[in-house]
Amino acid sequence: MLRKSWLLVCLCVAMWMMGAVSVSAEEHQQIKSDMKLELNGKPLQLDESYLIDNSLFVPYRWFAEGIGAEVSYEASSQKVTVQKNGLTVQLTIGSSEALVGGSIHKMVGPAQLINNSTFVHSRFLSEVFGIKVQYDEATRTVHLVSNIEQSSEKPASKxxxxxxxxxxxxxxxxxxxxxxxxxxxxxxxxxxxxxxxxxxxxxxxxxxxxxxxxxxxxxxxxxxxxxxxxxxxxxxxxxx
Missing domain, CATH: 2.60.40.420 (Cupredoxins -  blue copper proteins)
Structure with missing residues (x-):
């Protein structure tokens, strides 16, 4: 009788732990986003984007090239490099820290792999290159506004x-x-x-x-x- 009671307690604890893990996973669930993006009034075409903890994450290559940046990826170190107007930004998959012109900056969430593509926080990658971000909730559109008259020799604002x-x-x-x-x-x-x-x-x-x-x-x-x-x-x- 004692052995059965002990097995019942162990089973209840195991079920409780499985429930706790399930809740934790849901808290960080990736939700596919239907938001639209525009750069200086023109649509920015992306295959897909995701909301993670209510922050918009976009595929870094499509997004970076869309705002006129050069991009590269080093598979061995899982390091992403984005360059624009003389400013270099380096991200590492799984890390919330970014190297911006030699200085460490904290992002709201780590760069991460989704469906074999690297996704990054859209606001961070925009504003680090001096692009203003405005959100229109009525149309669910993220408007990116860059200073198109900015000289390439002038460093971007930090x-x-x-x-x-x-x-x-x-x-x-x-x-x-x-x-x-x-x-x-x-x-x-x-x-x-x-x-x-x-x-x-x-x-x-x-x-x-x-x-x-x-x-x-x-x-x-x-x-x-x-x-x-x-x-x-x-x-x-x-x-x-």
């Missing part, structure tokens, strides 16, 4: 990334160059935003997985906070 997680601005106390873009991405289950104390900038309230960006052109210290959680969430951006 983009920095701040992750909102655990009611903190992770990497939020930073020093940037004038003209830099700062992208805030919310990973918490509640909404947050980033608002400057001097009123110079304010992002929309961001739901889980959403991003908002600002561009700072004037040197100075910009103290900022989340309007909904001001006492807990604060940071400072120094513009040189």
């Amino acid at each position: 983009t920095y990334y701040v992750t909102i997680e655990g009611f903190q601005f992770k990497g939020g106390n930073i020093t940037v160059e004038a003209g830099s873009t700062i992208v805030f991405t919310n990973k918490d289950k509640v909404k947050h935003n980033a608002a400057a104390e001097n009123g110079s900038f304010k992002t929309p309230f961001l739901a889980t997985g959403e991003s908002g960006s600002i561009t700072l052109t004037e040197p100075g210290d910009y103290a900022y906070y989340c309007e909904l959680h001001k006492n807990a969430m604060q940071g400072t951006i120094t513009v040189k």
